Amino acid sequence: MSQSFDPATIHKAILEQQKADDRKKMMLNGVLVLLLMAAPFAIYPVFLMKILCFALFAVAFNLLFGFTGLLSFGHAAFLAAGSYTTGYLLSNYSGLTTELGILAGTAVATVLGLGFAVLSTRRHGIYFAMVTLALAQLVFFFLVQAEFTGGEDGMHGIPRGHLLGLINLENNLTMYYFVLAVFLGCYLLVQRVVTSPFGQILKSIKQNEPRAISLGYNVNQYKVLAFVISAALAGLAGSLKSVVFQLASLNDAHWHMSGEVILMTLLGGVGTLLGPVVGATFVVNIEYQLSQGPLRDWVDPILGGIFILTVLAFRSGIVGEINKFVNKNLR
Amino acid sequence: AISNDTVKIGYLADMSGTYRDLAGPNGLKAMEMAIADFGGKVKGAKIEVVSADDRNSADVASSTVRRWIENENVDLVAGLVASSVSIAVSDILEENDKLGIVSGSAASSITNEHCTPNHIHYVYDTYPLANGTANAVVKEGGKSWFILTADYAFGHALEGDVTRVVEENGGEVIGTLRHPFPTPDFSSFILQAQASGADVVALANAGADTTNAINTASEFGVTQSGQTLAALLLFLTDVHALGVEAAQGIQLTTGWYWDMNDETRAWSDRFMEQTGVRPTMVHAGIYSSTLQYLEAVEATDSDDAQTVRKQMMETPINDMFATNGKIREDGRMVHDMYLAEVKTPDESENEWDLYKIVRTIPGDEAYRPLSESKCPLVSSK
Amino acid sequence: MSEPCVLETRNLVKEFKGFVAVDDVNLKIQKGHIHALIGPNGAGKTTVFNLLTKFLTPTRGHILFKGQDITAMKSAAIARKGVVRSFQISAVFPHMTALENIRIALQSFEGTSFSFWKSGASLNRLNERCLELLDAVGLAEYANTTTVELAYGRKRALELATTLAMEPQLLLLDEPTQGMGAEDVDRVVELVRKAAQGRTVLMVEHNLSVVSKLCDRITVLAQGAVLTEGDYDTVSADPQVREVYMGRDGSGERGAASAPNKTEAAQ
Amino acid sequence: MSMIFGVPLAVLSGQLLIGVINGAFYALLSLGLAVIFGLLKIINFAHGAMYMLGAMATVILFDNLGVNYWVALFVAPLLVGALGVIIEYFLLRRIAGQDHIYSLLLTFGVALLLQGVLTNIYGVSGLRYAIPELFKGGVNLGFMFLPYYRAWVIVVALVVCLGTWFMIEKTKLGAYLRAGAEDAQLMQGFGINVPLLVSLTYGFGVMLAAFAGVLAAPIYSVTPVMGSHILITVFAVVVIGGLGSIGGAIITGILMGVIEGLTKTFYPPASTAVIFLVMVLVIMFRPSGLFGKEA
Amino acid sequence: MSHEQDRDYEQLRVSGLHAFYGESHILHSIDLVVKRGELVTLLGRNGAGRSTTLKSIMNMVGRRTGSIVINGEETMTRAPHHIARLGVGYCPEHRGIFSGLSVQENLTLPPVVRSGGMSLEEIFSMFPNLYERRFSQGGKLSGGEQQMLAMARILRTGANMLLLDEITEGLAPVIVEKLGEVLVKLKEKGLTIVLVEQNFHFAAPLADRHYVVEHGQIVEEVSADELSAKQSVLDSYLGV
Numbered sequence A: 001m002s003q004s005f006d007p008a009t010i011h012k013a014i015l016e017q018q019k020a021d022d023r024k025k026m027m028l029n030g031v032l033v034l035l036l037m038a039a040p041f042a043i044y045p046v047f048l049m050k051i052l053c054f055a056l057f058a059v060a061f062n063l064l065f066g067f068t069g070l071l072s073f074g075h076a077a078f079l080a081a082g083s084y085t086t087g088y089l090l091s092n093y094s095g096l097t098t099e100l101g102i103l104a105g106t107a108v109a110t111v112l113g114l115g116f117a118v119l120s121t122r123r124h125g126i127y128f129a130m131v132t133l134a135l136a137q138l139v140f141f142f143l144v145q146a147e148f149t150g151g152e153d154g155m156h157g158i159p160r161g162h163l164l165g166l167i168n169l170e171n172n173l174t175m176y177y178f179v180l181a182v183f184l185g186c187y188l189l190v191q192r193v194v195t196s197p198f199g200q201i202l203k204s205i206k207q208n209e210p211r212a213i214s215l216g217y218n219v220n221q222y223k224v225l226a227f228v229i230s231a232a233l234a235g236l237a238g239s240l241k242s243v244v245f246q247l248a249s250l251n252d253a254h255w256h257m258s259g260e261v262i263l264m265t266l267l268g269g270v271g272t273l274l275g276p277v278v279g280a281t282f283v284v285n286i287e288y289q290l291s292q293g294p295l296r297d298w299v300d301p302i303l304g305g306i307f308i309l310t311v312l313a314f315r316s317g318i319v320g321e322i323n324k325f326v327n328k329n330l331r
Numbered sequence B: 001a002i003s004n005d006t007v008k009i010g011y012l013a014d015m016s017g018t019y020r021d022l023a024g025p026n027g028l029k030a031m032e033m034a035i036a037d038f039g040g041k042v043k044g045a046k047i048e049v050v051s052a053d054d055r056n057s058a059d060v061a062s063s064t065v066r067r068w069i070e071n072e073n074v075d076l077v078a079g080l081v082a083s084s085v086s087i088a089v090s091d092i093l094e095e096n097d098k099l100g101i102v103s104g105s106a107a108s109s110i111t112n113e114h115c116t117p118n119h120i121h122y123v124y125d126t127y128p129l130a131n132g133t134a135n136a137v138v139k140e141g142g143k144s145w146f147i148l149t150a151d152y153a154f155g156h157a158l159e160g161d162v163t164r165v166v167e168e169n170g171g172e173v174i175g176t177l178r179h180p181f182p183t184p185d186f187s188s189f190i191l192q193a194q195a196s197g198a199d200v201v202a203l204a205n206a207g208a209d210t211t212n213a214i215n216t217a218s219e220f221g222v223t224q225s226g227q228t229l230a231a232l233l234l235f236l237t238d239v240h241a242l243g244v245e246a247a248q249g250i251q252l253t254t255g256w257y258w259d260m261n262d263e264t265r266a267w268s269d270r271f272m273e274q275t276g277v278r279p280t281m282v283h284a285g286i287y288s289s290t291l292q293y294l295e296a297v298e299a300t301d302s303d304d305a306q307t308v309r310k311q312m313m314e315t316p317i318n319d320m321f322a323t324n325g326k327i328r329e330d331g332r333m334v335h336d337m338y339l340a341e342v343k344t345p346d347e348s349e350n351e352w353d354l355y356k357i358v359r360t361i362p363g364d365e366a367y368r369p370l371s372e373s374k375c376p377l378v379s380s381k
Numbered sequence C: 001m002s003e004p005c006v007l008e009t010r011n012l013v014k015e016f017k018g019f020v021a022v023d024d025v026n027l028k029i030q031k032g033h034i035h036a037l038i039g040p041n042g043a044g045k046t047t048v049f050n051l052l053t054k055f056l057t058p059t060r061g062h063i064l065f066k067g068q069d070i071t072a073m074k075s076a077a078i079a080r081k082g083v084v085r086s087f088q089i090s091a092v093f094p095h096m097t098a099l100e101n102i103r104i105a106l107q108s109f110e111g112t113s114f115s116f117w118k119s120g121a122s123l124n125r126l127n128e129r130c131l132e133l134l135d136a137v138g139l140a141e142y143a144n145t146t147t148v149e150l151a152y153g154r155k156r157a158l159e160l161a162t163t164l165a166m167e168p169q170l171l172l173l174d175e176p177t178q179g180m181g182a183e184d185v186d187r188v189v190e191l192v193r194k195a196a197q198g199r200t201v202l203m204v205e206h207n208l209s210v211v212s213k214l215c216d217r218i219t220v221l222a223q224g225a226v227l228t229e230g231d232y233d234t235v236s237a238d239p240q241v242r243e244v245y246m247g248r249d250g251s252g253e254r255g256a257a258s259a260p261n262k263t264e265a266a267q
Numbered sequence D: 001m002s003m004i005f006g007v008p009l010a011v012l013s014g015q016l017l018i019g020v021i022n023g024a025f026y027a028l029l030s031l032g033l034a035v036i037f038g039l040l041k042i043i044n045f046a047h048g049a050m051y052m053l054g055a056m057a058t059v060i061l062f063d064n065l066g067v068n069y070w071v072a073l074f075v076a077p078l079l080v081g082a083l084g085v086i087i088e089y090f091l092l093r094r095i096a097g098q099d100h101i102y103s104l105l106l107t108f109g110v111a112l113l114l115q116g117v118l119t120n121i122y123g124v125s126g127l128r129y130a131i132p133e134l135f136k137g138g139v140n141l142g143f144m145f146l147p148y149y150r151a152w153v154i155v156v157a158l159v160v161c162l163g164t165w166f167m168i169e170k171t172k173l174g175a176y177l178r179a180g181a182e183d184a185q186l187m188q189g190f191g192i193n194v195p196l197l198v199s200l201t202y203g204f205g206v207m208l209a210a211f212a213g214v215l216a217a218p219i220y221s222v223t224p225v226m227g228s229h230i231l232i233t234v235f236a237v238v239v240i241g242g243l244g245s246i247g248g249a250i251i252t253g254i255l256m257g258v259i260e261g262l263t264k265t266f267y268p269p270a271s272t273a274v275i276f277l278v279m280v281l282v283i284m285f286r287p288s289g290l291f292g293k294e295a
Numbered sequence E: 001m002s003h004e005q006d007r008d009y010e011q012l013r014v015s016g017l018h019a020f021y022g023e024s025h026i027l028h029s030i031d032l033v034v035k036r037g038e039l040v041t042l043l044g045r046n047g048a049g050r051s052t053t054l055k056s057i058m059n060m061v062g063r064r065t066g067s068i069v070i071n072g073e074e075t076m077t078r079a080p081h082h083i084a085r086l087g088v089g090y091c092p093e094h095r096g097i098f099s100g101l102s103v104q105e106n107l108t109l110p111p112v113v114r115s116g117g118m119s120l121e122e123i124f125s126m127f128p129n130l131y132e133r134r135f136s137q138g139g140k141l142s143g144g145e146q147q148m149l150a151m152a153r154i155l156r157t158g159a160n161m162l163l164l165d166e167i168t169e170g171l172a173p174v175i176v177e178k179l180g181e182v183l184v185k186l187k188e189k190g191l192t193i194v195l196v197e198q199n200f201h202f203a204a205p206l207a208d209r210h211y212v213v214e215h216g217q218i219v220e221e222v223s224a225d226e227l228s229a230k231q232s233v234l235d236s237y238l239g240v
Ligand SMILES: Nc1ncnc2c1ncn2[C@@H]1O[C@H](COP(=O)(O)OP(=O)(O)OP(=O)(O)O)[C@@H](O)[C@H]1O
Pocket: C016, C019, C020, C021, C039, C040, C041, C042, C043, C044, C045, C046, C047, C048, E133, E136, E140, E141, E142, E143, E144, E145, E170
């Protein structure tokens, strides 16, 4: 106790540790990038793109849920906003280049996110979840009613078009690398956001909101910004998806989709960066494998079983459990 | 020649959701029956079946079909129930020049504005359903109509078709009411239908909505108060679920009924042995279309989509499902439809003894004439 | 009384559904003072704090900070003005390190709190100040320790350090020694004394030995209203105060004093 | 005939009555949810499935064992309640004290499981169940034809709702439950067998859902998916009423039935969306719902 | 029954008690014995493990090993509600008031486990504040009022062994004084009391014996008559 601690030494130790952590992060990022670059040579690219779109969606959701502590039950609305907007624009304005269509979809989702955020962030816990759910249901209702969405049938035959008017995206491999680039960009952005000065405030709000208020933070503004970023990324995921699959459908807007993204995130590991990616990969795969195999009539009950098992047996998710294991055994 | 020495058929349908009973796992059984009846091989080539649950999602369906085509060399995609799925899938088929046979979908747009040279719509669509039923009911004196419409594309289309037929026959639609999809409780709507005083209350919806509406109508005594109930899209499974008590007297149009003749009965008996239930028109259609497809493959010794489709269009269809059916250039398989009436409890001898066939509607009269078609494939335009 | 008044309340009232918790309270806190608010349980002390920091809205009355009416301001704005409270129940960010806890407070002066694109390393320049503050409360060695793992007393110290990081002009402390052992109480007394230099402190405290050691002026609340006001000796001599608050013994001392001698123990 | 916004008054009163009847269903269902959430802090996404089980059990018991409606009215909820106790004992108990979200996911999983298994056995077209002989037919009220069965529904649902409300808000057992909701461990430290209480409460909550299911069997199409459609709506009702508010759930249930009914009259396509609109508005202005205690 | 009156009757015997919260090992072999009618304190620094000891006795911690015998019954495998029914009244740290219940409901909530508890009137006369606010919600009480309520409600149950955790925390000196009187009365009635207390000034005159807890172990036992002799040892343990 009487031992004196020199702030400079401590500071140095802290910086060292930061550097070590950064190195680890870089390495992990590197591995991820390499894996994804090589993947289409082993796995069907459209399937990979599906995984990437959902992974982006889950990463976006996790920014809000895992890092800000806000459980949105309406994120499907942004996915749908992105996919319908992009789908509509690309189908109806043939002059539009693909990336502009995607940007427009993202922009609409962003604005919608701002609307949701303003209406919901003052509420807490379950109420927050329920307001977002209700708003998303209204969006769903709008999409069912509106003429341009094609109602139940959805939008079909959305052209993939040309990137920057030059690169033809009809080719699956080209499309894949475009989607991958966007995904990685967003993933790194989120990685940055959660460690940024802003991310620190989000973390503090998640852990102890009244205290953050008493330190002079207008927490609602922070929540709104986090929400908007999350919505924008979710919208981007939707936009990409509509280009990849060349369709937009009501499934994107259904509350089951909002539930599914929660499952993905949880299964992968809430509040971890890689978790949602792993979770999305897992869920998309499982659904696909099951619906092909002899158990195809049993997809729902099996998914149900996975829900139950996850919650009971590994609540911190795949990545979370691995982290725990590593921390316990290798530190 | 037959690619890879295999004819590979992908069966894609809703296996677990709302439309499960319509086609679903039993549809796969019907397809397997057809393959077995055909002999299990075409021209020495294997016939393989892969199947998947589309989960009623265009996303799932399209990624499955892409994968089937690109990685597994699937030649034919069959089943196809939800219209959103059928439309999405036919786009992909066209892109890759593979063949699809839609058996479960109702939307007439599938061979109209959404027609492609790569698919066939086999069993029925909303046009003859509306046509057949509305025609018959108006002719029996049901002049003023009140339509309960499921509020989405399919319902709207059906409503449009009915309105046209009713008005053409000198009737009048005095009210329409669009209800959300799905609606668990119809009492409010039935009450409004009763209050309208219309002769006929028509249900332009499907599945659980229709059965719910019929149940509620019977509970609120719609027919007792002198109104006629007309269900525009009602499957055998729906009527079975409702029971003749609630459904008796309802008129409906169907593409096929298991108890029409010895041939249909014989096939249905075999089907029931395997599945425990009587087949719907979709099950029968899947059986028939698979057979027709395989015969075309055999005749042309090819599994190329265009070759087979052309052959199928040139061959009249005569089997237990259809008499003199023909596939038009827009992909519509045109065959006779039947106006049926649900039996009364006294008439019905067992749980599947549900319909009496009132009238046969010749195919050309039933389906949308090519002259009205919006399909760009139609040469006469 | 030449010193200016930092905080003033005028006829402050808070009613809860017909129950008056704070009844027409006029407080004047002088600059540089450590001012104590004492009174029996349920007198309304915490409620007054809540009103001052706008965790509750006054039913009537005004609050003035350095002459400016802040009655209508929001909590966060008041905190940014320099009126900062620490909580009756320990308030920290449990899954951050001690250093990060303090950094959150310092960040509010940085103007980069919305910069979601900036690297986290940009915050490192705050670390030095954080460590200074941690050192001041004797927590330097725990800088990198996650807060949940800290013992209760240390959490309190951390919380105080965080509060100090806000450069408060007026510090509101609600029972800073509650639940602490003798050792910690003494440490906190020292801390508060240090923290009070150049600042004004308003504190609620039931431990009278702390009050007597620290406070320049004391306001006694009872049933929501001011009973009396003065320095420790005046107040503790007041028979009314003795009756409603201090009790016969009047010492009200707690663990801060050394263990009692035999005579007291035998009593 | 007098008209309101182009709707005859008679039709309107009919719609109001229908709204109240549907509201009684909502009330029963949301009451169960509110009991489970309010007392156990479990977000029971299996509630729709339990409602469905109640209805399915009624039909299956009749088809296989010839159990009639009146017996089913007791037996089906008891069976479902027992299943609830089992689910609580083997699953939910293990995540007690964890974040709400886990109970939501767990029960959602249970719902998927039950629904999926039954779909594979019974299909989705619906099972048939006849209105009990006693309630066949109806009475003409002048402005509408009221089937006897619907009248019965409203009476019995209200009685059950009020009884439940009384038990929870006014009795000692209710006080135990409310206290257990806040700090179960401490309650147990006082000598109360909280784990048992929790199991029974969950069982009771799902029994209410199953009871609604039995009432629904003769009038709605009984399918394994019947619960999933209604679930989200019922959740909205509970939130509007104020999570955990028992009385709120009942009153709001009826209120929402009426609002939905009126929407079905004036602008039918919005009738499922209207509840969510109301919910957004309510939470905007009354953050903890119409009858909720402050959050 | 007769042995229950017996002053030498061992009401609580804890031996070799270890306790864990998840991974962290908090108690390291605690041994203590409390006789009928005794008032024993657990002293120690913050975080020493005193509250954890009480919670372990109630079986409210993650995992325990060792032995806890209450009224002659081994309770290691007993559920908490069973332990309470043996006549144990527990007043937790941080009060544990049920905020949604009214004061009166809070008071009458814990079931009576034995006869001989106080009546509501007695309690209200002891704590007039509570009487005034009896219809308020528990959560709306002031800190001190909650503390009184937490203490008061176990007096009603007739428990004959009380585990009290920091009951003077946040109370005005007058009330603390009154609580002291209450404890004396309870002792006179023959109740056994285990008191965790920071306020040594309060505890010293009441207690028969003191245990000093440090790092999850009992490091010292001091009886009332040894107090002055061991003053300096105590001071050093308590960091005075
Ligand atoms: N939200 C509320 N609703 C109703 N009454 C309240 C509310 N908050 C506080 N009270 C009442 O107001 C009175 C003052 O409470 P307050 O918490 O300010 O007391 P205090 O002086 O801090 O007491 P203590 O020293 O015990 O903490 C108490 O009687 C309390 O019951």
